[in-house]
Amino acid sequence: MNKSHTPGPDQASRSATGMSRRDSLKLGAASAVAAGLGLAPSQQAQAEDVPPGPPTAPWTMPLTVMRPKKPVAELLPPPTREAGPKEAGRAPHQIWGEPPHALYRIVVKEGQHSFHPNLPTQTIRGYDGTFPGPCIVSRYDEAALVRFVNQIDPYAVGFGSPEISVHLHNLHCASESDGFAGDYWGTLRHGPGLTRAGNYKDHLFMNYYAGFSTDPNGVGDPREALGTLWFHDHRMDYTEQNVYRGMIGSYILFDEIDSGNENDPNPQALRLPSGVGTYDQVLMISDVQFDASGNMVFNPMSENKGHLGNKITVNGKIQPYFRVQRRKYRFRFVDASVARFYEFYLMNGTNSEDFQYIANDGNLLEAPLTMNRVRLAPGERSDIVIDFSKYPLGTKLYLVNRLAMKDGRGPEGLVSRGTEVLRFDVAANPTTPDNSRVPERLREQPPIDLSQVTKRRFWDFDKKNSMWAVNSELFDVEKPAAVIPKGSTEIWTLQGHGSWFHPIHIHMEEFRILSRNGKAPPPHERGRKDVVALAPDERVEVLIKFRDFTGKYVMHCHNLSHEDHAMMIRFDVV
Numbered sequence: 334m335n336k337s338h339t340p341g342p343d344q345a346s347r348s349a350t351g352m353s354r355r356d357s358l359k360l361g362a363a364s365a366v367a368a369g370l371g372l373a374p375s376q377q378a379q380a381e382d383v384p385p386g387p388p389t390a391p392w393t394m395p396l397t398v399m400r401p402k403k404p405v406a407e408l409l410p411p412p413t414r415e416a417g418p419k420e421a422g423r424a425p426h427q428i429w430g431e432p433p434h435a436l437y438r439i440v441v442k443e444g445q446h447s448f449h450p451n452l453p454t455q456t457i458r459g460y461d462g463t464f465p466g467p468c469i470v471s472r473y474d475e476a477a478l479v480r481f482v483n484q485i486d487p488y489a490v491g492f493g494s495p496e497i498s499v500h501l502h503n504l505h506c507a508s509e510s511d512g513f514a515g516d517y518w519g520t521l522r523h524g525p526g527l528t529r530a531g532n533y534k535d536h537l538f539m540n541y542y543a544g545f546s547t548d549p550n551g552v553g554d555p556r557e558a559l560g561t562l563w564f565h566d567h568r569m570d571y572t573e574q575n576v577y578r579g580m581i582g583s584y585i586l587f588d589e590i591d592s593g594n595e596n597d598p599n600p601q602a603l604r605l606p607s608g609v610g611t612y613d614q615v616l617m618i619s620d621v622q623f624d625a626s627g628n629m630v631f632n633p634m635s636e637n638k639g640h641l642g643n644k645i646t647v648n649g650k651i652q653p654y655f656r657v658q659r660r661k662y663r664f665r666f667v668d669a670s671v672a673r674f675y676e677f678y679l680m681n682g683t684n685s686e687d688f689q690y691i692a693n694d695g696n697l698l699e700a701p702l703t704m705n706r707v708r709l710a711p712g713e714r715s716d717i718v719i720d721f722s723k724y725p726l727g728t729k730l731y732l733v734n735r736l737a738m739k740d741g742r743g744p745e746g747l748v749s750r751g752t753e754v755l756r757f758d759v760a761a762n763p764t765t766p767d768n769s770r771v772p773e774r775l776r777e778q779p780p781i782d783l784s785q786v787t788k789r790r791f792w793d794f795d796k797k798n799s800m801w802a803v804n805s806e807l808f809d810v811e812k813p814a815a816v817i818p819k820g821s822t823e824i825w826t827l828q829g830h831g832s833w834f835h836p837i838h839i840h841m842e843e844f845r846i847l848s849r850n851g852k853a854p855p856p857h858e859r860g861r862k863d864v865v866a867l868a869p870d871e872r873v874e875v876l877i878k879f880r881d882f883t884g885k886y887v888m889h890c891h892n893l894s895h896e897d898h899a900m901m902i903r904f905d906v907v
């Protein structure tokens with residue numbers, strides 16, 4: 334048995350159905366059903382072709398709009414550099430000086446959620462008990478400290494784990510606040526990366542540009558700015574179940590250039606459509622599997638493939654509508670699904686409409702692209718701007734996913750009709766003039782400089798004994814697969830195999846795609862990225878730096894079933 338599978342401090346924690354994916358592999362189908370998953374035999378038999386789920390009437394409720402979560406005036410006990418007495422036993426914050434600009438408190442707990450009025454209310458587990466969780470809006474050079482309070486019953490039953498590890502996907506962040514897979518915690522148990530369990534854990538997000546520690550001014554490089562981020566659970570072995578059950582939220586970063594103000598008088602400001610919750614909208618996309626009675630199910634027999642839903646949700650709703658004014662809007666797509674890839678089109682009758690594609694993985698491109706599709710792998714983000722002033726009042730536009738998937742193997746090509754997931758109703762003229770714009774130049778990119786490269790590493794993503802492996806090894810939480818001196822620049826080669834797609838995500842720093850099978854990446858992938866969808870047998874080379882922080886981080890497949898068993902490596906920056 335691989336060392337990483339030896340029992341850790343928490344191993345008494347298995348709840349009735351919350352067995353880890355690896356356990357259920359060992360136990361097999363019969364015991365998984367016996368564990369009370371309540372799946373009808375037909376559904377088990379159809380694990381690959383997801384059954385359609387009960388009918389739901391389209392366009393019966395409005396889109397849930399993500400608005401900025403309010404900070405709190407104080408936290409009790411006050412945050413401290415060293416973990417507080419009742420805090421999960423994390424390492425001290427690497428940077429600790431002035432009090433953080435904003436304090437947030439997010440309670441991780443069960444909540445009752447309605448995906449659709451035709452379906453029963455579901456017990457989800459999420460940030461503040463909602464699906465999706467809150468949206469935090471932050472700014473560069475204004476640190477945010479987020480206290481995550483874990484109120485999940487440590488003896489809770491059902492799929493998912495009561496222990497959590499919160500990862501803020503894409504933040505350039507100190508290891509102790511990154512949500513390392515082995516840093517999971519609850520009120521009773523903890524992972525091998527922490528010294529004790531706790532009631533809460535503070536994550537300190539400094540919101541510094543990469544390169545700040547070697548910049549004489551301490552600012553870093555604004556060309557490294559991040560924009561659309563999201564946070565989600567990263568608990569080793571249970572990430573898929575916890576994310577699927579609702580542990581997702583969004584995090585937006587602004588700076589002087591992308592300032593979040595379309596009327597900004599600063600000449601540097603881009604003045605993109607602004608106002609998170611008004612003309613700047615987060616769209617978190619998750620697919621959920623419902624059984625015939627309309628209950629959300631998690632089928633561990635999709636083991637090894639990736640769990641697909643039979644309903645696509647946008648901000649936790651099935652087929653909502655969104656009333657828009659005849660003006661420009663920014664939409665930030667987040668693929669928060671555990672395995673599903675999407676390709677979205679904006680349909681006006683039978684025409685697919687063009688829009689401006691401005692950011693990939695939350696990072697503004699150098700220049701906007703005119704496109705008619707948004708393709709997303711799990712973990713990826715895309716920002717687009719749609720100008721609804723082109724359409725007469727009363728127009729209805731549909732966001733349609735045309736990408737087919739039969740199982741977690743990956744996308745199988747486009748279908749002609751697709752699934753409508755969101756309807757835009759052009760409902761009103763703007764009440765104030767639309768001063769927003771999409772300028773011809775967005776954000777300058779750092780140059781690709783290969784002269785700094787000190788090391789190349791090769792990572793092979795393949796199956797080994799029915800498990801997912803990297804360089805033929807399963808994830809070992811205790812042992813780094815790479816030890817990287819802080820400040821290094823490296824080229825990593827990511828190699829896929831067989832007929833499987835693997836969306837590969839690297840923590841801590843973004844990368845630039847140098848080549849896909851020896852060829853330049855497509856224009857929308859020429860900016861900075863943190864996920865690259867590795868196609869079957871594809872070889873991707875990326876350039877990546879490891880700056881500013883030290884500690885343990887991970888690279889993994891963002892098909893979360895693959896990640897959980899166990900296509901992930903630990904790397905340490907020292």
Ligand SMILES: [Cu+2]
Nearest residue numbers: 835890892895
């Ligand atoms: Cu994978």
